[in-house]
Amino acid sequence: MALHAKPIDQLIEALTKLPGVGRKTASRLAFHILRSSPSEAQALARAILDVKEKIHLCSVCFNLTDEDPCRICKDGTRSRDVLCVVEGPNDLIAIENTGAFHGRYHVLHGTVSPLEGVGPDDLKIKELMERLQKEEVGEVILATNPTVEGGATALYLTELIKPLGVKVTRIAFGIPMGGEIEYSDGMTLSKALEGRREV
């Protein structure tokens, strides 16, 4: 027997489908929505629908966007010489938040992962190669994660891009800011030593 009125149960049911949301949390969220003003509830519903209706992939860099090309690709102040290749839109946002990169991006939407059956054809690699043929790019920064799959993707791209005469660089690995050498693993430390620079 349902404990709540049908619309509340439906909302709870829908919210439990969100990642990391159990029935208890879904119930709390549902009652919060129920207590909020009609305009707040409408704004939430509208925002959810807008995301589904208006968001698509940028035809140039394949980032998520509501306009095509996206704001970053359209921005004339950004360097057209450097292209940063990332695994997903969240990585792009993390790099953008640093404010340290002023070039443009290319989003692969995954990594080469033989164990998961994901190959180069499942990623936006063909599109990246077409971009490099068309655009005047001097450097490609491979900003994939330092995992086996991220590394495999970077190695694969290096072999494809280098023959085009474009400089290929990989983001540096090492001890994070605020980290401690004592607690760093051997692999990270050796990468930090390999990538040391003169001060």
Next chain:
Amino acid sequence: MPLYTTNAIVIRCYPYGESDKIVTFLTKDFGKIKAIAKGARRSRRRFQNALDLFSHIRLIFFDREGMGLVRADNCDLLHSFPRIREDLKKILYGNYYLELVNEMAGEREANSEAFDLLLFFLSALEEMEPQEEHLRMFEIRMLSLFGYQPNVKRCNLCKRDWRELRETPSLFFSLERGASVCESCSSALNSVIPFSLGTARLIERISQMDLEKIRRFKFTAQALSESREVLTKFITYHLGKELKSLKALGTIKT
């Protein structure tokens, strides 16, 4: 909840939720186990970034009887195989080793020999140039360890041995029987692959060979091509599916 410690190799891992990972280990003492590593994507101290494919670690985990997933508590990285991670071909070979073990090993069935074998082949891959012979040798040894050793000593149907088979023009491998059959018997069977007596002998020899000798062992071009055909098809037949990493080995050009 009891706490256990064992040596383990990460054979599969993927993100789970905001900050966790689900990791499959091949352990020295407990066979294949699947674990949840809470906070592994954020915690640098407890897991030292060690829960990535190929990592050979000292693992500490909690296990509550009857639960499918164990809970990884922490680990020390023993070896991360950095030279495998820096070479695309080695990554592809290594992925095949991991997937084959993952598919063949049953959960919580202790098999320390399988652990030692995987560690041996990963170490060889780390130290040497990738060689297709090693893929075939790994397959032969893994099949033997899990009770699927190809029976290639004689014809499985008429029981004639190699000395007698030498007079027959060709030999066949039956996927269904996991064994060799002579030409005259092969017509009674489906799914047979032609292969030479030399390749049959090679498969038999490798299944018995001392591991250290395996490192430098070379196949002839004919043996390499025949063993590839026989072994990969036999594995696919037994598992009922083609391994994804095997497909990647054929499609990703390095």
